[in-house]
Amino acid sequence: MKSFKDMKLPKNMLRSLERNKFFKPTPIQAKSIPLIMKGSDVLGSSETGSGKTAAFSIPLISNIINGKKSYGLITCPTRELAQQIYSHINNLIDRKDNIKTSLLIGGEPIHKQLRTLKSDPKIIVGTPGRINDHLQKKSLKLNKITYFVLDETDRMLDMGFEEQIEKIKKSFKAKPQTILFSASIPKEIIKLTNKYLVKPVRVEVGVNSLPVSSIDQQVINLTKKEKYKSLLKVISKIDGLIMVFMKTKRETKRITKNLQDENYKAGFMNGDLPQRKRERVLNNFTKGKIKILIATDIASRGIDISNIKLVINYDIPEIPEDYVHRIGRTARAGKDGKAISFITGGDGGKWKRIQKLIKKNDAINKKSKK
Secondary structure: OOOHHHHOOOHHHHHHHHHOOOOOOOHHHHHHHHHHHOOOOEEEEEOOOOOHHHHHHHHHHHHHHOOOOOOEEEEOOOHHHHHHHHHHHHHHOOHHHOOOEEEEOOOOOHHHHHHHHHOOOOEEEEOHHHHHHHHHHOOOOOOOOOEEEEOOHHHHHHOOOHHHHHHHHHOOOOOOEEEEEOOOOOHHHHHHHHHHOOOOEEEEEOHHHOOOOOEEEEEEEOOHHHHHHHHHHHHOOOOOEEEEEOOOHHHHHHHHHHHHHOOOOEEEEOOOOOHHHHHHHHHHHHOOOOOEEEEOHHHOOOOOOOOEEEEEEOOOOOOHHHHHHHHOOOOOOOOOEEEEEEEOHHHHHHHHHHHHHHHHHHHHHHHHHO
16 A cells, blocks of 8 residues: 555544654555454564554544444553553544543553543553553453554563453453564464464564664673773764663663763663653653663663664663664664664673574565565
8 A cells, every 4th residue: 555545544534644744654554554444463563663553553543433333452561652652642533533542551640540441432552560450440341342452562571461461351351353563473472363363464564673774783892891981982972862771770870870970961761760750751852851861671662752863782681672672762764873782791692692683584584575
């Protein structure tokens, strides 16, 4: 499909897409939306920043506009990603359609969520933990759900949410149309697919969410003691937003304080930070009030800021796929970007696994283009 008009979407949906400057579907949208509109279960994988949120949001909103009794539940691993999906969906909804939505995440006042749930929302976005909290309190019923989305499923499994996802599934009255998106498709995802999806259609764009070619990936070999000096040297040469990924919460605080003492506009984000403060930090980073965001892997998914110039892997991630998601914060919306990784003597094994993943999928991508 070359245009959204070819997809026979409702007029209000087309108007919203134009208002949001969505003039042409991305490859994942072009492949997924027609299948989802037909009612197929879909197993999808695509590059970070490829537009998959719209790929599952547009069909749901369109079905509601068309008068179908559609109720959607969208689950994802982190608060930040849930908030971005929620905002994205509300931006796509025309006010005239009066489609109620609800956001269920930790760190937010429960009374506000209870109020939105009482309005009989057509679309609910949330994290597995908070959704289960509401199920236990009986403030949420999922018997009307007809459309179930599992986004960043590989990450949810990594974070130990499988049991909570299963509890959510058992709350459905009937089997809903199910859309599962995952950066990679390991055995665990295939197992989950066989359990939750019926005759799913596989959609792949940019296999296993590999880094786009526009990312300039560089390595600096050093000792642990040299890391901070190297960080100062690298960031002094960059005019633009920078993300620095670290292994521990403690280090995010310490390095942020050090950079602030050096008169850099820096902030940090980790799992201990209250939700309101997370939102404030992210908002300041988006607006450029903070130039350097120091974060743990909680920020490696769900932060969609188009003008991040540089990603620094201060610590190499344990999971190779997390490297992909980290560097995927740059070079978004067709822009160029750079990623620099600090490699110490003890990182050899982890770096080899990352390189193996990249080479393996480069070969798959080249083969698929022939």
